[in-house]
Amino acid sequence: MAENEYVPLFETRQVKGRILFRYIAASILLGICFIIMYRIRYFPVGGKAERWTWIGLFLSELWFSFYWLLTTVCRWNAVIRIPFIHRLSQRFGKELPGIDIFVCTADPLLEPPSMVVNTVLSMMAYDYPPEKLSVYLSDDGGSNLTFYAMLEAANFSKTWLPFCKKFKVEPMSPEAYFRTASEPLNVQEWPSVKRLYEEMKMRIETTTKLNQIPEHIYKQHKGFREWNFVTSKRDHQTILQILIDGRDTNAVDIEGNPLPTLVYLAREKRPQYHHHFKAGAMNALIRISSKISNGPIILNVDCDMYSNNSQSIKYSLCVFMDEEKGDEFGYVQFPQSFDNLTKNDIYGCSFRVIQKLEVHGLDANGGPCFIGTGCFHRREALCGKKYEKNFRFDLKKLNNTKVNERASLLEETCKVLASCTFEHNTTWGKEMGLIYGFPAEDIVTGLSVQCRRWKSMFLDPERDGFLGVAPITLLQLLVQHKRWTEGHLQVFLSKYCPLLYGYKKIPLKLRLAYCAYNLWAANCLATLYYVVVPCLCLLKGITLFPKISSPWVLPFAYVAFSHHAYSLGEFLWCGGTFLGWCNDQRMWLFKRTTSYLFASFETILKLLGYSQLAFVITTKVADEDISKRYDQEMIEFGVASPMFDILATLAILNLLGSFGAIKKVTMHADKGFKVLDQFGFQILLCLVLVTINLPVYQALFFRMDKGKMPSSVTYKSIIFALLACTLAVY
Numbered sequence: 001m002a003e004n005e006y007v008p009l010f011e012t013r014q015v016k017g018r019i020l021f022r023y024i025a026a027s028i029l030l031g032i033c034f035i036i037m038y039r040i041r042y043f044p045v046g047g048k049a050e051r052w053t054w055i056g057l058f059l060s061e062l063w064f065s066f067y068w069l070l071t072t073v074c075r076w077n078a079v080i081r082i083p084f085i086h087r088l089s090q091r092f093g094k095e096l097p098g099i100d101i102f103v104c105t106a107d108p109l110l111e112p113p114s115m116v117v118n119t120v121l122s123m124m125a126y127d128y129p130p131e132k133l134s135v136y137l138s139d140d141g142g143s144n145l146t147f148y149a150m151l152e153a154a155n156f157s158k159t160w161l162p163f164c165k166k167f168k169v170e171p172m173s174p175e176a177y178f179r180t181a182s183e184p185l186n187v188q189e190w191p192s193v194k195r196l197y198e199e200m201k202m203r204i205e206t207t208t209k210l211n212q213i214p215e216h217i218y219k220q221h222k223g224f225r226e227w228n229f230v231t232s233k234r235d236h237q238t239i240l241q242i243l244i245d246g247r248d249t250n251a252v253d254i255e256g257n258p259l260p261t262l263v264y265l266a267r268e269k270r271p272q273y274h275h276h277f278k279a280g281a282m283n284a285l286i287r288i289s290s291k292i293s294n295g296p297i298i299l300n301v302d303c304d305m306y307s308n309n310s311q312s313i314k315y316s317l318c319v320f321m322d323e324e325k326g327d328e329f330g331y332v333q334f335p336q337s338f339d340n341l342t343k344n345d346i347y348g349c350s351f352r353v354i355q356k357l358e359v360h361g362l363d364a365n366g367g368p369c370f371i372g373t374g375c376f377h378r379r380e381a382l383c384g385k386k387y388e389k390n391f392r393f394d395l396k397k398l399n400n401t402k403v404n405e406r407a408s409l410l411e412e413t414c415k416v417l418a419s420c421t422f423e424h425n426t427t428w429g430k431e432m433g434l435i436y437g438f439p440a441e442d443i444v445t446g447l448s449v450q451c452r453r454w455k456s457m458f459l460d461p462e463r464d465g466f467l468g469v470a471p472i473t474l475l476q477l478l479v480q481h482k483r484w485t486e487g488h489l490q491v492f493l494s495k496y497c498p499l500l501y502g503y504k505k506i507p508l509k510l511r512l513a514y515c516a517y518n519l520w521a522a523n524c525l526a527t528l529y530y531v532v533v534p535c536l537c538l539l540k541g542i543t544l545f546p547k548i549s550s551p552w553v554l555p556f557a558y559v560a561f562s563h564h565a566y567s568l569g570e571f572l573w574c575g576g577t578f579l580g581w582c583n584d585q586r587m588w589l590f591k592r593t594t595s596y597l598f599a600s601f602e603t604i605l606k607l608l609g610y611s612q613l614a615f616v617i618t619t620k621v622a623d624e625d626i627s628k629r630y631d632q633e634m635i636e637f638g639v640a641s642p643m644f645d646i647l648a649t650l651a652i653l654n655l656l657g658s659f660g661a662i663k664k665v666t667m668h669a670d671k672g673f674k675v676l677d678q679f680g681f682q683i684l685l686c687l688v689l690v691t692i693n694l695p696v697y698q699a700l701f702f703r704m705d706k707g708k709m710p711s712s713v714t715y716k717s718i719i720f721a722l723l724a725c726t727l728a729v730y
Contacts, residue, residue, distance in 0.1 A: 009087050009318040009326070015078035015360055017573075024566050025072050031562070032065045034555035038546065050542055053533055057544055060526035067516070067523060068563075074513040075361035081459055083318035085311055092321065097395035098132045098295030099313055100379075102285045104278055105303035106140040113149035114204045115304055115469075118173040120153050122307035123299075124260045125164040125172035128314070131246055133260035134293035138281040142233040142266040144224060147241070148213055149204045150264050151221055154243040156200050157262070158253040163193050164310075165257075171467065173306035175201070176339060223264070238415040239266040240288065242407040261293055267418035275420070276429060278372075279441035283433035286382065287417040292410055296395050298382060302373040305336075305468040312465040316376035319457050320395060327393050329367075330381030330454025331446065334374040335359075338470035344579040346633045347477045348587035349470035352574040353567075359458050366510035367456030369517070370446025374466040378454075382445075384432040387453035435496070440487025444496050447514060451505040473626060473636040477587070478595045478643050485520045485591075485599035492518035493607065521603065524596035531593060531650050531689060535657035536728035538682045545681035556681060586692050593650060594643040629707050635695045636707045648700060648709060648717030649724075651693035656725050657686045 039058040044050040101123045105111045116137070123135045139146045156174075164172055167184070171177055174197045183190050207213060218224045223241040230236040244251050246261035253259055267284040269275050276283075282300060289295065297320060299313070309315075316332040335355040345352075362368045380393070405413070416422060423429060429436035434445045450456060459465070471477040495501060498514035534544055546552035564585075571581040626636055637644055661683045665672045676683070699709040700717070 006324055007087060007091075008324065009084055009091075009322040011082040011084070012079050013082060015080055015357065018076075018078060021075065021566075024562060028068070028559055028562055031555040031559040032068075034552075035061060035559065036065075038552045038555070042546075042552075049540070053537055053542060053544060056529050056533060060529045063522070063526040067519065070512055070516040070519075071358065073509060074365070074516055075358055076509075077364040078357060078360040079364040080360055081319075081363065081457055083315045083459065083461075085314040085318060088314055088318050088321065094129055096129060096132060096317065097297055097321075098134065098293055099126075099128065100289045100293055100295035100298045101133070101135045102138065102282060102289075102298060102300040103135065103303055104138045104140070104281050104285075104300070105146060106278070106281075108141050108143040108145045108208065111303050112205075113143075113146045113208055114175075114201050116146060117149045117153045117200075117204060118175045119301065119303050119306045120150065120262070121157060121160055121174060122172035122176075123301070124157050124262065125161050125169070125310070126307065126313050127165070127168075127310040130161070130260045131258045132295070134246065134263065134289065134295060135260055136263045136265060136285050136289055138285050139264065139266045140233075140269075140275070140278075140281050142230060142236050142239065142269065144213055144227045144230075145208050145211070147223060147239075147264055147266075148207055148217065150243055150262070151223075152200050152204055154262050156196065157244070157259060159193055159196055161259065162253045162255045162257060163189055168310070170310055170463070171306060171308040172310060173308075176306060176308075176467070234269050235271055236266065236269055238268040238418045240264070240411045240415050240418065242292070242411060245407040246293075248407070263288070263292060265418060268415075268420050270420050273420040276436045277441070279429065279434035279436050279445070283423070283428050284418040286379070286433050287422070288414050290379075291414050291417065294379075296379050296393070298377040298379055300373065300375055300377070301466060302468060305373050305466045307465070308337075308339075308467045309461060309463045309465045312461070313376075315459055315461055315465070317395075319459070320376070320378060327391070328387065328455045329457055330378050330387070330449045330452070331367075331370060331456045332376040333359075333368045333370060333456060333458050334376075334465040335458075335460050336371055336374060337464040337467050339467035340470055340472065342631065342633050344577050344583055344633060346583055346630070346635060347471060347474065348580075348584040349477070350576070350580075352576050352580075352584075353570050355460065356574040357570060360460075362510065362513045363456075363458040365513060366450060366507050368446075368458040369514065370442045370449070370456070372442030373468070375442075381449050381452070381454045382433060384427065385452070438487050438490050438494070438496075439483050440491060443488060443514075443517070444491050444494075447491070447496060447498060447502065447506075450510070451502055453505070472630040473638065474590070475636075475639060475641055475643065478591065478641075481591050481595040482599045482602070485596050486602050488518045489521040489599060489603045490606070493603065521596045521600045523592050524600055527589070527592040528597070528650075530685075531589070532653065532724075534682045534685050535654050535689075536724065538657050538679055538686060539660045539725055540728050543678055543682070548677045548680040553681065586695070589689075589692055590647060594646050597646070598643065625706060629705065634703075634705075634707060635699065637699045637709045637713075638707045640710045640712050644709060644713045645716055645720070647693075647696055648713050649720040651690075651696040651700070652717050652721035653724055654686050654689040654693065655697070656721060658683070658690050660725075661686060 039054070039061065044054050103116070103119055103123065105116050120135055120137060124133065126133060137146075137150060160174060163169065169177055171180075178194050178197065213224065223239070226237070226239045241264045242261070243264055244259050244262035246259060251259045265285065265288055267275070267281065286298070289298070297316070312334065319329050319332050320326050336351065338349055341350055359368045378393070381387070426432070434441050435448055438444050446456065471480055491497070492515065498511040498518065502511045502514070537544055545556060568578070568581050571584065572578070576584070626638075629636055661679065664675045696709070699707070700714050
């Protein structure tokens with residue numbers, strides 16, 4: 001091989017099974033056409049109720065068809081990327097760029113400091129030159145408890161990092177490693193390192209529980225004095241502490257190897273200034289890091305997403321440092337995976353099909369969206385620079401910028417960069433950094449980067465790059481998806497609507513792919529109609545589907561069967577189970593009838609000026625009983641919520657509809673077959689919905705544990721369902 005011959009650092013391959021997918025999709029499209037023909041040809045000319053229910057169902061089916069087309073077009077040319085890190089090492093050796101890692105936390109009660117410490121330690125332990133690694137923690141809670149935990153992490157890293165390097169530890173989170181790994185033979189350091197970790201964890205958790213820093217610890221570090229001037233977590237000055245200065249020759253581990261830089265930041269907050277939530281925290285970190293380490297590549301993670309793959313940085317650099325194509329990419333997104341999923345993924349949090357198939361479709365059309373965590377960014381792209389075709393970025397030279405100031409001087413001079421007023425009359429939050437004004441700041445920021453002509457890439461290595469904590473109660477899941485859905489819908493209704501903002505900037509398929517996510521909320525009305533109206537019409541005696549004996553039932557049956565059968569096949573191919581797929585379908589229904597509905601209302605209220613932008617943090621702490629039920633795969637209800645009122649009412653409504661249908665069939669033996677023939681499809685739909693809602697019935701009527709449905713929800717849902725049935729019949 002000639003010296004100047006180009007050898008790519010990554011390879012692009014077509015996803016397997018795309019031909020089968022296209023054939024199935026084409027056949028489903030044909031079935032949809034026949035369904036539309038049936039709805040038009042057999043439009044009822046009788047009563048007013050029949051006509052309006054038929055129109056409503058037809059509109060719902062048109063929406064489902066349109067949305068299915070959106071997702072299908074996005075997946076038409078799915079690709080996967082294969083990085084070659086051995087080529088990266090051969091070509092560049094240790095001449096690698098600096099990496100700045102951002103970890104964001106906001107509340108020490110919902111995001112325990114012991115968990116944050118594990119994430120930070122896992123980031124410091126990458127298989128990467130430590131002198132080129134800088135880890136920044138943004139503490140939007142401004143808590144001295146989190147600061148204390150970071151001091152403990154800085155001290156423990158002197159033992160943990162050489163241990164990880166020596167024994168190639170994965171995952172690099174101490175908690176995850178010692179929980180999953182058995183003690184290896186002939187490793188004398190293992191028990192001592194584990195003991196040191198457990199002692200550190202106990203000190204952090206004890207201090208957190210007491211909510212007070214012990215006097216002797218308070219005097220050990222000058223940083224604690226900053227809290228003498230803190231009024232509250234929403235009213236305090238900038239607190240910036242360089243806990244480990246990677247430039248300092250004395251900053252070494254127990255074996256004399258250099259340590260990565262470690263920085264703690266609590267940006268200034270004042271009640272009269274909007275702090276813009278996570279987007280504001282990230283932008284402050286971008287500015288602070290530019291003065292301390294200025295790594296040309298930025299990795300951002302949530303505080304619960306620890307590093308599970310020591311090679312993740314090198315995987316991303318295979319993209320950024322590729323001589324021919326690397327300069328085109330603005331960010332590289334890794335999947336969002338979780339380490340606490342049950343065998344059958346009771347809450348459908350794994351995103352199996354989305355991350356294994358759908359996102360690869362986006363990758364083929366310009367790149368995936370930025371999902372807020374596990375993403376490597378090119379600093380210039382994130383700071384607003386437009387891609388220029390003939391411009392070349394030398395990441396090695398960009399990293400040669402050295403800062404000579406002492407750490408104490410840097411701390412003081414950089415504080416202004418995280419002040420409340422620094423961004424006034426600047427383009428921060430508009431053209432630079434993360435975009436402000438949306439709950440889904442990640443989505444709109446990724447779209448803005450792509451509209452500046454940068455591409456993005458999705459990397460999904462065999463070993464997950466990052467693992468986090470999934471919700472373990474149903475309400476946590478629904479609230480989380482409400483926030484995501486609300487953010488997506490606000491993007492669609494803003495000037496950043498992909499169809500308009502991305503016009504002539506990104507491919508049409510990518511704009512449509514964004515719309516498939518932006519329009520999650522729009523699925524709520526069609527889904528609610530399909531769940532409620534056929535059931536009530538069954539009680540009323542109104543037929544909405546073809547007779548079982550009619551050939552027109554075939555397209556309905558084929559579309560329903562083939563779509564779900566292929567969905568099951570994909571789920572199993574992606575590593576799921578049959579019960580996992582059933583749970584996924586159940587959560588799909590629950591989210592559409594609650595999270596999406598409330599997100600739609602919240603967005604409308606915000607547009608009318610009756611609601612303010614808010615950021616809801618998903619708790620990472622769970623009661624022991626709740627955790628036990630989660631491990632047993634029991635859906636956790638436990639508290640009263642309007643979302644549960646809706647779920648319970650819909651469940652009882654379809655149960656009553658099924659009872660009514662069974663009564664019609666069994667009480668009139670001579671007409672039983674006629675009823676089945678006329679209402680067979682509606683009866684089947686009701687029975688499917690009853691099956692999906694079995695856990696709801698258990699929680700309403702049979703469970704005795706604290707995770708059951710509250711009595712108030714049970715009573716209200718029964719009253720609402722009976723009232724709806726009564727009104728439908730009369």
